[in-house]
Amino acid sequence: MTAIWTIAGYGLREALRRKVFVVVCFLTIAFLALYWLGARYAFHHVANVAPPEGVDARTFAGAFLFGMAMFGTLFLGVVLAIFLTLGTVRGDAERALLQPLVVRPIGRSTLLIARFLGAGAVCVPYVLILYFAAMVLTGLEGSWWPDRIVTPGLELAAGVLIVAALSLLGSVFLSSIANGIAIFMLFGAGLVAGLLGNIGHVLNSPGLVHAAKIAAWAIPFEALYQDALRAITEKTSGLTGFLLRLGPFGGAEQGGVALRLWAVAYLVLVGLVAVAGFARRDL
Amino acid sequence: MSAALAVSGLVKRYGAVEALGGVDLEVGDCELVGLLGPNGAGKSTLVKIACGLVRPTAGRAEVCGARAGSREARAALGYLAELFRFPGWMTADELLELHQRLAGSRGGERERVELLELVSLHDARRRPIEAMSKGMQQRLGIAQALVGSPRLLVLDEPTSALDPVGRRTVRTLLEELQRRGVSVLLNSHLLSEIELVCDRVVILLDGRVVTAGTPAELARPRGVEIETDAGKRTYPEAGRDDMPRLVAELVRDGKSVYGASLLTSTLEDVYVEAVGGEGS
Numbered sequence: 019m020t021a022i023w024t025i026a027g028y029g030l031r032e033a034l035r036r037k038v039f040v041v042v043c044f045l046t047i048a049f050l051a052l053y054w055l056g057a058r059y060a061f062h063h064v065a066n067v068a069p070p071e072g073v074d075a076r077t078f079a080g081a082f083l084f085g086m087a088m089f090g091t092l093f094l095g096v097v098l099a100i101f102l103t104l105g106t107v108r109g110d111a112e113r114a115l116l117q118p119l120v121v122r123p124i125g126r127s128t129l130l131i132a133r134f135l136g137a138g139a140v141c142v143p144y145v146l147i148l149y150f151a152a153m154v155l156t157g158l159e160g161s162w163w164p165d166r167i168v169t170p171g172l173e174l175a176a177g178v179l180i181v182a183a184l185s186l187l188g189s190v191f192l193s194s195i196a197n198g199i200a201i202f203m204l205f206g207a208g209l210v211a212g213l214l215g216n217i218g219h220v221l222n223s224p225g226l227v228h229a230a231k232i233a234a235w236a237i238p239f240e241a242l243y244q245d246a247l248r249a250i251t252e253k254t255s256g257l258t259g260f261l262l263r264l265g266p267f268g269g270a271e272q273g274g275v276a277l278r279l280w281a282v283a284y285l286v287l288v289g290l291v292a293v294a295g296f297a298r299r300d301l
Numbered sequence: 302m303s304a305a306l307a308v309s310g311l312v313k314r315y316g317a318v319e320a321l322g323g324v325d326l327e328v329g330d331c332e333l334v335g336l337l338g339p340n341g342a343g344k345s346t347l348v349k350i351a352c353g354l355v356r357p358t359a360g361r362a363e364v365c366g367a368r369a370g371s372r373e374a375r376a377a378l379g380y381l382a383e384l385f386r387f388p389g390w391m392t393a394d395e396l397l398e399l400h401q402r403l404a405g406s407r408g409g410e411r412e413r414v415e416l417l418e419l420v421s422l423h424d425a426r427r428r429p430i431e432a433m434s435k436g437m438q439q440r441l442g443i444a445q446a447l448v449g450s451p452r453l454l455v456l457d458e459p460t461s462a463l464d465p466v467g468r469r470t471v472r473t474l475l476e477e478l479q480r481r482g483v484s485v486l487l488n489s490h491l492l493s494e495i496e497l498v499c500d501r502v503v504i505l506l507d508g509r510v511v512t513a514g515t516p517a518e519l520a521r522p523r524g525v526e527i528e529t530d531a532g533k534r535t536y537p538e539a540g541r542d543d544m545p546r547l548v549a550e551l552v553r554d555g556k557s558v559y560g561a562s563l564l565t566s567t568l569e570d571v572y573v574e575a576v577g578g579e580g581s
Binding site: 020021025028031032107119122298300 | 315349352353354355356372373375376378380382384385386387388390391399400402403404405442445
């Protein structure tokens with residue numbers, strides 16, 4: 019256990035000393051400032067909008083804006099997770115940083131688990147802080163609050179953890195640049211799956227919706243994001259509810275307990291494959 | 302007590318390329334063994350297998366009686382790679398502390414100070430690694446390898462970035478380590494260095510051991526050289542036992558003898574011969 023915390027602490031200190039946190043904080047403040055400005059203008063004008071019958075303009079504006087903020091939160095969390103993990107094995111081995119650590123009596127699996135925990139210790143608080151900050155800004159500006167407060171934030175954080183695990187797995191087999199590109203493409207594939215689901219709902223195509231659902235569950239960070247979108251408006255019904263379920267950047271879809279169990283199993287599976295791959299790798 | 306490093310029938314193939322073709326090698330207790338060979342001979346592969354970084358295709362490698370790569374084997378060795386890099390944002394002291402924790406060393410600050418003094422870096426204890434010269438980083442690498450008092454030290458080109466004074470520091474350090482009971486496997490291209498410090502030399506070529514022995518065993522007689530008032534003269538067929546007779550004959554012939562020496566081949570001669578000529 020000591021070795022796990024030592025390596026995790028090493029990763030955290032690296033992020034601090036290399037000013038990763040400073041850059042991330044600066045960009046996050048810029049993102050929140052822009053979001054606050056957008057929310058302020060949107061809610062200021064919402065009183066003058068004449069929405070179609072059956073649509074609650076304030077709920078629609080609040081949920082849609084916050085849904086976009088959730089996508090932004092997921093995206094920034096994913097960027098952070100990828101940059102913290104993309105070179106963990108092959109990248110660090112090519113830069114000759116890994117070998118002095120691996121020859122110590124700590125075990126390769128320990129090293130991977132520690133790097134995962136280190137990335138998680140940075141990404142999870144970051145995602146939660148950003149999520150709650152966006153929620154408070156939306157609530158203060160528009161007097162709108164999501165139907166579920168905590169669960170969507172936890173699901174976003176879990177989605178980012180899955181991306182971190184996939185990035186660690188990729189780092190066992192791919193060089194840093196190739197791994198970074200691959201994981202960003204995977205994230206893009208999730209986005210496309212969500213958009214396909216939207217189109218399927220609008221066209222009333224069960225086949226397309228089913229295909230989108232399979233794709234989202236194959237990369238469950240997307241399914242978790244869709245479940246989080248659903249959770250913020252789960253008590254909203256009627257035309258407003260239907261329009262909101264189309265959601266920004268991927269429609270809201272219920273995942274429930276089965277999705278959460280699958281996400282845990284997926285994390286374990288990805289971790290096992292990464293550990294097995296690393297154990298067989300010549301450095 | 303088991304050997305610090307015991308390797309037998311070690312084979313490593315990377316696809317169709319055979320890096321090691323059945324190597325047998327042993328590093329005994331307190332023994333300093335030099336590993337020589339041209340580029341691509343398999344030296345680094347052998348070193349990496351000993352450290353558990355590379356898995357052998359066949360054969361056996363044990364460190365202090367434990368399978369190379371196992372936790373016990375890694376706990377017993379210290380390693381400095383030929384191409385190494387430490388996080389530039391860390392200080393020398395922080396790096397050693399990190400490795401103390403990973404190695405399970407209880408030496409604390411005392412061990413860190415002692416190791417930095419051993420490699421003449423005590424003044425740079427709080428200096429970030431990125432602000433150190435390559436030579437200082439190489440000496441820090443040796444200190445890092447010594448964390449936890451390993452029984453076997455594996456050094457891959459440890460003096461490649463050092464100036465002559467730095468090399469002498471490392472040579473002195475190696476002798477000191479030997480006195481302390483540490484066994485060393487030293488992979489270096491610097492033949493003079495190997496000749497000066499190593500108890501035994503192993504020369505690899507194309508993944509096989511072609512020559513092994515102590516420097517004295519490897520050095521073959523190349524005749525006798527005698528300096529007289531007529532200049533230096535070499536007797537290629539003569540040996541140590543012939544020297545008194547040769548000197549007596551020269552004196553009888555009226556020559557003034559200023560010196561006589563026994564010629565032996567240098568490690569460089571042995572190496573060049575073993576690896577197949579000047580072009581290797």
